[in-house]
Amino acid sequence: MENRSFIMTLLANDKAAKWFLITLVALAIVVPFCNLMVPADSPFHVSTYTVTLLGKYLSYAILAIALDLVWGYCGILSLGHAAFFALGGYAMGMYLMRQIGDRGVYGNPDLPDFMVFLSWTELPWYWQGFDMFWFAMLMVVLVPGMLAYVFGWLAFRSRVTGVYLSIITQALTFALMLAFFRNEMGFGGNNGLTDFKDILGFDLQSDNTRAGLFIATIFFLGLAYVVSKFVVNSKMGRVVVAIRDAEARTRFVGYKVESFKLWIFVFSAMLAGIAGALYTPQVGIINPGEFSPLNSIELVVWVAVGGRGTLLGAVVGAVVVNFAKTFFTGFAPEIWLFFLGALFIFVTIFLPQGIVGLAQQLLEKRNKTKTATPKAEASV
Amino acid sequence: MKQLDGLRETMRRDRVFNFVQKRQTMALPGTRPVHDGEVDVSHGPILYLEGVNVAFDGFKAINDLNLYIDDGELRCIIGPNGAGKTTMMDIITGKTRPDSGSVYFGQTMDLTQMSEHEIASAGIGRKFQKPTVFPHHTVFQNLELALQADKRVWPSLFFKLTGEQRDRIDEVLKIIHLDAERDLAAAQLSHGQKQWLEIGMLVVQNPRVLLVDEPIAGMTHQETERTAELLTSLAGKHSVVVVEHDMEFIRSIARKVTVLHEGHVLAEGSMDEVQRDPRVISVYLGE
Numbered sequence: 001m002e003n004r005s006f007i008m009t010l011l012a013n014d015k016a017a018k019w020f021l022i023t024l025v026a027l028a029i030v031v032p033f034c035n036l037m038v039p040a041d042s043p044f045h046v047s048t049y050t051v052t053l054l055g056k057y058l059s060y061a062i063l064a065i066a067l068d069l070v071w072g073y074c075g076i077l078s079l080g081h082a083a084f085f086a087l088g089g090y091a092m093g094m095y096l097m098r099q100i101g102d103r104g105v106y107g108n109p110d111l112p113d114f115m116v117f118l119s120w121t122e123l124p125w126y127w128q129g130f131d132m133f134w135f136a137m138l139m140v141v142l143v144p145g146m147l148a149y150v151f152g153w154l155a156f157r158s159r160v161t162g163v164y165l166s167i168i169t170q171a172l173t174f175a176l177m178l179a180f181f182r183n184e185m186g187f188g189g190n191n192g193l194t195d196f197k198d199i200l201g202f203d204l205q206s207d208n209t210r211a212g213l214f215i216a217t218i219f220f221l222g223l224a225y226v227v228s229k230f231v232v233n234s235k236m237g238r239v240v241v242a243i244r245d246a247e248a249r250t251r252f253v254g255y256k257v258e259s260f261k262l263w264i265f266v267f268s269a270m271l272a273g274i275a276g277a278l279y280t281p282q283v284g285i286i287n288p289g290e291f292s293p294l295n296s297i298e299l300v301v302w303v304a305v306g307g308r309g310t311l312l313g314a315v316v317g318a319v320v321v322n323f324a325k326t327f328f329t330g331f332a333p334e335i336w337l338f339f340l341g342a343l344f345i346f347v348t349i350f351l352p353q354g355i356v357g358l359a360q361q362l363l364e365k366r367n368k369t370k371t372a373t374p375k376a377e378a379s380v
Numbered sequence: 381m382k383q384l385d386g387l388r389e390t391m392r393r394d395r396v397f398n399f400v401q402k403r404q405t406m407a408l409p410g411t412r413p414v415h416d417g418e419v420d421v422s423h424g425p426i427l428y429l430e431g432v433n434v435a436f437d438g439f440k441a442i443n444d445l446n447l448y449i450d451d452g453e454l455r456c457i458i459g460p461n462g463a464g465k466t467t468m469m470d471i472i473t474g475k476t477r478p479d480s481g482s483v484y485f486g487q488t489m490d491l492t493q494m495s496e497h498e499i500a501s502a503g504i505g506r507k508f509q510k511p512t513v514f515p516h517h518t519v520f521q522n523l524e525l526a527l528q529a530d531k532r533v534w535p536s537l538f539f540k541l542t543g544e545q546r547d548r549i550d551e552v553l554k555i556i557h558l559d560a561e562r563d564l565a566a567a568q569l570s571h572g573q574k575q576w577l578e579i580g581m582l583v584v585q586n587p588r589v590l591l592v593d594e595p596i597a598g599m600t601h602q603e604t605e606r607t608a609e610l611l612t613s614l615a616g617k618h619s620v621v622v623v624e625h626d627m628e629f630i631r632s633i634a635r636k637v638t639v640l641h642e643g644h645v646l647a648e649g650s651m652d653e654v655q656r657d658p659r660v661i662s663v664y665l666g667e
Contacts, residue, residue: 241516
């Protein structure tokens with residue numbers, strides 16, 4: 001009831017939110033339709049490759065929302081957010097590995113291929129339970145959430161802020177990457193987890209499953225958006241922004257700043273985990289490369305380009321930058337990183353509010369001229 | 381030696397342990413009962429600083445400071461630069477911990493054992509030297525954030541403003557003369573208006589003690605007068621402690637003045653008494 005009324009007021013008062021949600025619903029209907037129903041030779045046909053690509057972008061968009069909550073709203077620049085994404089992805093990957101059963105190369109019904117290859121005889125304790133979907137999904141949010149809780153509790157309690165915090169988060173994701181590269185960790189080492197067969201009994205290679213995953217991604221993106229909107233529109237969200245702008249003042253007004261930071265950090269990590277879980281089955285692989293610090297930095301660029309401090313900006317940034325990435329790496333892969341760097345510098349200098357900020361300014365200008373003209377006429 | 385001091389401190393017979401006091405809700409004859417978390421001002425003063433010392437890298441910022449603020453009084457604190465005025469406020473609000481000495485809020489609350497947000501919730505509000513408001517929030521939202529309420533995370537997430545609370549904010553908006561600017565972002569306010577907003581953010585918390593650090597720095601003459609009015613009207617309902625350099629301003633509002641010098645109370649009394657004090661004259665005029 002509470003939530004429904006919140007959605008209603010959101011739709012009524014926030015035009016951008018309304019159009020965003022309408023776009024999502026339209027995408028969820030049109031894209032699968034054009035993929036499954038429209039014949040392949042029609043100009044309106046959307047290839048399965050495109051559906052998967054879009055699904056990947058949209059799961060990145062959820063991740064971007066997660067980072068925007070801590071960076072754009074709370075001012076905590078996390079340079080290790082992709083770690084939470086990767087952990088969520090691994091939890092999903094573990095479920096998918098267990099689903100393979102005896103269809104692996106070695107045909108071992110109890111152990112994934114890479115364990116047989118390492119001549120392990122039994123499943124490690126931390127793999128127990130991942131054959132159950134609900135358990136794996138629980139871990140998708142719990143593992144990133146727990147890590148964020150422990151990390152945040154230590155960092156925020158000691159009042160680590162600014163650059164120092166960014167560096168520690170970077171170190172965190174780097175350490176995790178090195179750990180996951182090790183075969184002894186039991187997560188597939190260098191190769192990661194791949195060769196998935198099916199999810200909940202549906203074949204991962206079929207177009208229908210792909211379309212289903214796409215719709216699920218859109219659903220979770222919409223949900224993440226609405227819940228995040230609820231958080232930032234609440235008084236709690238205003239406290240978080242207050243912490244960003246004047247931390248000491250917030251403390252002396254009577255808020256326990258550490259608790260608020262920790263809450264938003266854990267919430268954000270859980271969102272990132274969900275994004276990772278949606279990413280893995282669509283891309284078909286999860287490996288330690290996802291923990292690479294570069295990924296987290298790229299993520300910061302998405303949010304900066306889209307416009308930090310606006311949830312919509314995070315989504316727009318993630319989609320636009322990744323589209324550009326696919327485009328550029330397609331015809332000139334060696335210039336992509338230069339382009340990315342140039343884009344970040346350009347946006348920081350010329351568009352500090354990002355794409356969405358620019359759009360807002362243009363809209364305001366147009367409205368001003370609109371209201372200004374009749375006045376001018378009246379005075380004449 | 382230190383351990384011996386610690387032992388002496390525990391064996392002192394003129395003080396009751398905190399955990400014993402908290403249970404003591406029964407009234408002594410002639411007094412009213414004091415509940416947990418309530419400020420006990422039955423002896424008059426609301427703030428006690430006794431024998432407080434703070435040193436930063438060997439520099440004694442506060443040196444055996446003894447200061448008592450009565451409930452409801454308006455106290456001005458003056459002193460040359462480096463006299464320890466701001467450090468004193470840092471100690472009261474929990475930002476700086478004293479090396480030794482005791483700081484009590486009422487009879488029962490030991491401020492040296494409380495964190496900043498606990499002290500703020502208990503009823504000590506502080507205005508900084510430089511006006512610090514939340515620039516991206518509107519004037520109304522600034523006050524809403526400061527408003528006395530359950531300030532933990534989950535209650536804040538589901539917080540809804542009640543009619544009474546709205547009235548309270550409206551009332552404070554009138555007190556600080558920012559009624560017309562209520563929907564303006566705080567960043568757009570003038571310097572003086574920001575100072576008032578910050579004072580308003582303190583008032584709306586219903587604190588028992590207001591600590592105000594240099595309220596008229598950078599204000600126009602007219603704004604200064606209004607601020608003086610505002611502060612005198614707040615005294616009585618709240619205890620107000622003002623730190624200021626401007627003598628004329630102090631003269632216009634002060635009833636009792638404390639002069640700090642080198643982290644120590646040099647003189648205390650009415651403005652005239654203090655100004656006649658030869659020690660004060662020598663500190664201010666040199667030699």
